[in-house]
Amino acid sequence: MVIENDLRIMAKQYVPEGGSFADFEAPLFMAWQLNQECNIACLHCCEEAGHFMPDTLNSNEVANFCEQITTMKIPYVAISGGEPMLHKDFYKICEYFRKHNISLKVETNGLLITKEKAKWFGSLGFRSVQVSVDGATAEAHEKLRIKGKWQPTIDACKYLVEAGVTTEIVFVPTKFNIHETGQLIDMAHKMGIYGVYTGKTMRIGRAAENWDALCPTDAQYEEFFKVLKEKQASYEGRMKVYYYPYDVIEELKYRLEYPSASLLVIPNGKVKLIGPMPFLCGDLRKHTLAEIWERYKKSWKDPKVTAFAKKVIADPTMVAKANDWVELYN
Amino acid sequence: MKFANSVKVRSEKFGSVVFETLRERVFVSNTTGADVLKLIEDGKTKEEIIADLSAKYDGNESTIKNDIAEYFACLEQNNLLA
Ligand SMILES: C[S@@+](CC[C@H](N)C(=O)[O-])C[C@H]1O[C@@H](n2cnc3c(N)ncnc32)[C@H](O)[C@@H]1O
Ligand code: SF4
Numbered sequence: 001m002v003i004e005n006d007l008r009i010m011a012k013q014y015v016p017e018g019g020s021f022a023d024f025e026a027p028l029f030m031a032w033q034l035n036q037e038c039n040i041a042c043l044h045c046c047e048e049a050g051h052f053m054p055d056t057l058n059s060n061e062v063a064n065f066c067e068q069i070t071t072m073k074i075p076y077v078a079i080s081g082g083e084p085m086l087h088k089d090f091y092k093i094c095e096y097f098r099k100h101n102i103s104l105k106v107e108t109n110g111l112l113i114t115k116e117k118a119k120w121f122g123s124l125g126f127r128s129v130q131v132s133v134d135g136a137t138a139e140a141h142e143k144l145r146i147k148g149k150w151q152p153t154i155d156a157c158k159y160l161v162e163a164g165v166t167t168e169i170v171f172v173p174t175k176f177n178i179h180e181t182g183q184l185i186d187m188a189h190k191m192g193i194y195g196v197y198t199g200k201t202m203r204i205g206r207a208a209e210n211w212d213a214l215c216p217t218d219a220q221y222e223e224f225f226k227v228l229k230e231k232q233a234s235y236e237g238r239m240k241v242y243y244y245p246y247d248v249i250e251e252l253k254y255r256l257e258y259p260s261a262s263l264l265v266i267p268n269g270k271v272k273l274i275g276p277m278p279f280l281c282g283d284l285r286k287h288t289l290a291e292i293w294e295r296y297k298k299s300w301k302d303p304k305v306t307a308f309a310k311k312v313i314a315d316p317t318m319v320a321k322a323n324d325w326v327e328l329y330n
Numbered sequence: 331m332k333f334a335n336s337v338k339v340r341s342e343k344f345g346s347v348v349f350e351t352l353r354e355r356v357f358v359s360n361t362t363g364a365d366v367l368k369l370i371e372d373g374k375t376k377e378e379i380i381a382d383l384s385a386k387y388d389g390n391e392s393t394i395k396n397d398i399a400e401y402f403a404c405l406e407q408n409n410l411l412a
Contacts, residue, residue, distance in 0.1 A: 025342055028349055028356060075338030076351045103336055103351035127336055127351050166352070 021261040022297045026072040026290075029262035034090065035082040036267050039111055040148035042134075044172055044214055046204040046275070048323060049082040055268040061284065062089050063096075065269070068289040070100045076127070080107040082267070085117075094124060103127040107170070109148055110156035115163075118156070122163030128194065130168040131157050136183035143176055144214075154191075161192040168240075171198040173224055174214040182227045185241055195240030198228065200247045204276060208320035248276045249316050256309050259300045263292065270327075273299050276319050277308060278326045299328050331370045331379070332412040339367050350410055357408065362387075366401055370411075376402065 035056055038049035057065065069077060077097055084090055085108055097104045104124075110131040113121075121129055131153060135141035138150035160167040169188050173181065181198070188196045200221065201207055207214055216224065225245065232241040246254070255274055264272040269284035271292050281299040282292030299305055305328070312318045333339065336352035346364035348357040359367060365386070369379045380398055384391045405411050 023342065023344060024347065026340075028340075028347065073340050075340060075349045101338075103338060103349075125335065 021259050024261045027074055027261050027263045027293060027296075028076065029260070030069060030074050030077045031080065031262060031264045032077060033080050033082065033264070033266050034084045034093070035087045037086050038081065038083045038109075039086060040083075040109060041146045042148065042206070043144050043146060043210045044174060044201055044207040046202050046207055046322075047082060048205040053267055057267065057269045057284065059089055061269060062093065065265070065284055065289070066093060066096050069097070070102065072289055072293075074102065076103040076105075078105040078107065083109055083112070085112040091120070094126075098124040098126070105130060107132070109145070110153040111148065113156035113159060115159045118159035118163040118165065121160060121165045126165060128166040128168050129160050130170050130197070131160070132172070133157070133169045133184065133188075134172055134174075135177040136180040136187050140177035140180050144172070144174055157188075157191055157193065166194045167192075168195045168197060169193050171196060172201050173198060173216055173221075174201060175216050175220065178216045178220045178224050181224055182231060185227075185231045185235070185239075189235060189239045193239060195242055197242045197244075199244030202248045202276065203316065203319050204248075204322045205320075208317075247316075248319055249313055252276055252309055253313060256300070256306065259297075263296060270325065271296070272325075273305065273328075276322050277305065277312070278322055278324050279305055279308070280325050280327045281329075283327075295329065302328055304328065331375060332373065333370060334410060334412050337410050339371060348410060350408065353409070355408070357410075363401065366398065370405075 033047065035052070036047065036049055037052040038045075041050060079090075079093065081087070084106060094104060094106070105127045107130045132145070133141065133153055134144045135150065141150040141153070142148065157167055157169065169184070171181065171184055185196050201214060201216075203211055203215075225243070228241060228243045232243070235241050252274070264275060265284065266272060270280045271282040271284070273279040273281050273296065279299065281295045284292070287295070304326070334350070336350060338349045338351060340347050340349070341364065345358065345360040345362075346367050348359065348367065350357070365383060366379060369382055374382065376398070380391070380395055383398065384394050387394065
């Protein structure tokens with residue numbers, strides 16, 4: 001019997017060493033954008049969130065999708081939006097996944113999290129709740145997150161921590177908040193936050209429209225990564241400071257070679273190949289999740305996908321087309 | 331023995347995949363390792379696991395003990411156990 005070295009950490013996330021994402025019988029991770037509606041209007045929103053979309057999956061379709069996730073034994077689900085807490089089935093969906101012991105992360109602007117709601121999160125044992133905080137001051141945060149008040153967002157984080165929830169902060173750098181990165185990380189640690197996550201802003205959706213006003217300069221990014229490196233070292237073992245050093249183009253190059261074992265479902269039930277590309281590889285209204293997984297595997301080899309990816313790599317402004325969906329195999 | 335809350339194990343054709351969802355790290359294991367993982371999931375103790383596998387693989391118990399000790403060390407090192 002030989003088992004030494006059998007438990008190998010996969011060098012590339014979600015891809016077995018010496019193997020491929022296609023070796024898995026089902027996805028390992030499901031990213032689900034529950035809705036398009038939002039209670040605020042961030043200048044950088046890659047989802048261009050705002051109003052409710054009438055083609056959003058209805059309650060029966062939502063329930064059917066949840067059931068397929070459990071049947072396929074998908075271990076980890078991340079719920080996002082729009083603002084997912086505005087979705088009428090949000091609580092039911094979360095309770096269902098937790099009842100089936102699926103690791104669950106929610107990405108939220110935090111504005112609907114009261115003390116009571118935080119206790120509900122605490123009682124269900126979420127993997128984490130990720131709250132978007134885009135500044136160490138109200139001024140910086142509110143300049144980006146139009147109508148999104150900073151103090152209630154910070155209070156939401158405090159309520160979550162008090163309720164024993166693994167609470168994470170996501171920070172998106174722009175010209176006018178990037179200088180507060182270090183201060184926000186220090187603040188997060190004092191608040192008992194589990195981790196702070198950040199990386200370069202993606203030129204998608206409203207961020208593409210507002211690019212000149214938002215995109216930090218090279219010098220600002222250089223300083224940003226220097227601060228992150230220092231903070232990561234100084235908080236090691238006490239708080240996770242995670243930053244993704246690559247931009248969306250580098251990510252795309254990497255994914256072409258190593259697609260991840262994950263699916264991204266948008267509010268109308270269509271399934272995207274990856275956030276920064278417009279391709280759809282399935283539709284929950286037409287296909288089962290198992291069929292979509294097979295289509296997803298096939299899609300990465302589709303010449304339309306590789307040709308588009310090459311074009312984007314040559315001209316990064318084309319990432320702005322990521323929301324102009326293109327269906328593969330109708 | 332027990333896995334940490336954030337750890338999910340799933341059977342695959344090649345063995346098992348172990349997903350530590352908090353740190354978002356994925357591990358793969360062949361079918362022999364998958365047997366150990368299944369026994370941990372069933373809540374067996376270290377001793378019970380060694381006994382079970384010695385019977386199943388019909389091998390030298392001390393070699394099996396060593397193999398399993400290494401395997402457990404790897405699980406512990408990667409924060410996979412509760
Ligand atoms: C689209 S939002 C949905 C969840 C929730 N409404 C929120 O704001 O947290 C998910 C995350 O994406 C981030 N985000 C939005 N637009 C982005 C962009 N252009 N580049 C990078 N991150 C972005 C948000 O700041 C947020 O942390
Ligand atoms: S980033 Fe989140 S909070 Fe901001 S507009 Fe988009 S969905 Fe809404």
